[in-house]
Amino acid sequence: MARHHALPPLSEVYQRLREHFGHRNWWPGETPFEVMVGAILTQNTAWSNVEKAIRNLKANNALSIKGIREAREGELAEWIRPSGYFNQKARKLKALVAFIDETHGGSLARMRKVPLEELRAQLLRVNGIGPETADSILLYALDKPIFVVDAYTRRIFTRHFYLNGKPSYHAIQERFMRECPPDAEFYNDFHAQIVEAGKSYCRKRPLCAICPLEPLPHSAEQGA
DNA sequence: GACCAGGCACATC
DNA sequence: GATGTGCATGGT
Numbered sequence: 001m002a003r004h005h006a007l008p009p010l011s012e013v014y015q016r017l018r019e020h021f022g023h024r025n026w027w028p029g030e031t032p033f034e035v036m037v038g039a040i041l042t043q044n045t046a047w048s049n050v051e052k053a054i055r056n057l058k059a060n061n062a063l064s065i066k067g068i069r070e071a072r073e074g075e076l077a078e079w080i081r082p083s084g085y086f087n088q089k090a091r092k093l094k095a096l097v098a099f100i101d102e103t104h105g106g107s108l109a110r111m112r113k114v115p116l117e118e119l120r121a122q123l124l125r126v127n128g129i130g131p132e133t134a135d136s137i138l139l140y141a142l143d144k145p146i147f148v149v150d151a152y153t154r155r156i157f158t159r160h161f162y163l164n165g166k167p168s169y170h171a172i173q174e175r176f177m178r179e180c181p182p183d184a185e186f187y188n189d190f191h192a193q194i195v196e197a198g199k200s201y202c203r204k205r206p207l208c209a210i211c212p213l214e215p216l217p218h219s220a221e222q223g224a
Numbered sequence: 225g226a227c228c229a230g231g232c233a234c235a236t237c
Numbered sequence: 238g239a240t241g242t243g244c245a246t247g248g249t
Contacts, residue, residue, distance in 0.1 A: 039230090040231095042229090042230055042231090043230080043231040043232065044228095044229060044230080044231045044232080044244090044245095045229060045230085045231085045245090045246075045247095046228080046229045046230090046246085046247070046248070047229085047230070048229095048247075048248075049229085049245095049246055049247055049248085050230095052246090052247085053246095081245085081246075082246060082247070083245090083246070083247095084229090084244080084245040084246035084247080085231090085232095085243095085244050085245055085246080086244095086245070086246080087244080087245090088232085088233090088243095088244055088245090089244095089245095092232090127232090127233080128231090128232065128233085129232085130231060130232050130233085131231090131232095132230075132231065132232090133231070133232080136230080148230085150230045150231090151229085151230065151231085152230065153230090191230090194230095195230060198230075199230090
């Protein structure tokens with residue numbers, strides 16, 4: 001089914017979300033490194049589970065570059081067990097720290113100085129870091145102006161006819177970054193608004209009353 | 225007891 | 238390049 005009139009620009013979508021949810025300026029995490037760890041632990045996992053894992057890491061003084069460097073992978077896995085996929089994620093945390101050590105001398109300050117595109121390419125080579133995790137780290141831990149695409153983004157904007165078919169991660173990211181100013185603060189809050197809206201979206205229903213976006217008569221998913 | 229959640233690597237065609 | 242599968246916990 002096609003739309004017969006023009007969609008509001010993405011900036012207006014952002015404004016509507018923001019009026020509904022208020023400013024988020026978001027990512028739960030006290031330090032940039034904690035944000036990086038959270039980005040890995042939350043892969044395909046509810047944040048409530050990640051919180052338990054983060055608490056365990058803190059309780060064992062392991063939520064730091066040094067802490068993860070010195071921990072054995074086995075005990076790391078036990079600490080992060082509540083976040084699921086704990087064996088894989090323990091390996092991923094080790095890989096992240098090894099990358100920071102080997103490529104940036106163990107310094108986030110040095111890492112932050114690397115230009116966006118180069119740093120993104122470096123991150124994508126690290127085991128366990130794919131496009132979304134890389135972009136979450138760049139935007140939320142390092143304040144780089146890059147738009148994070150996630151399952152909520154895909155679902156919501158497909159249902160509201162901004163996306164058709166099954167566009168790639170890159171295609172969706174391009175769409176947002178072409179229409180929006182390259183501003184880290186803006187990308188930060190926009191993505192936060194999308195997550196907030198996504199959480200209140202019922203997965204199986206075309207739309208929810210709470211969704212501040214324009215109500216639609218039917219779902220746009222499944223090639224409609 | 226299914227089904228799901230802020231993915232990713234790897235195998236296979 | 239597209240598609241399928243394993244990874245694993247805790248909440249609904």
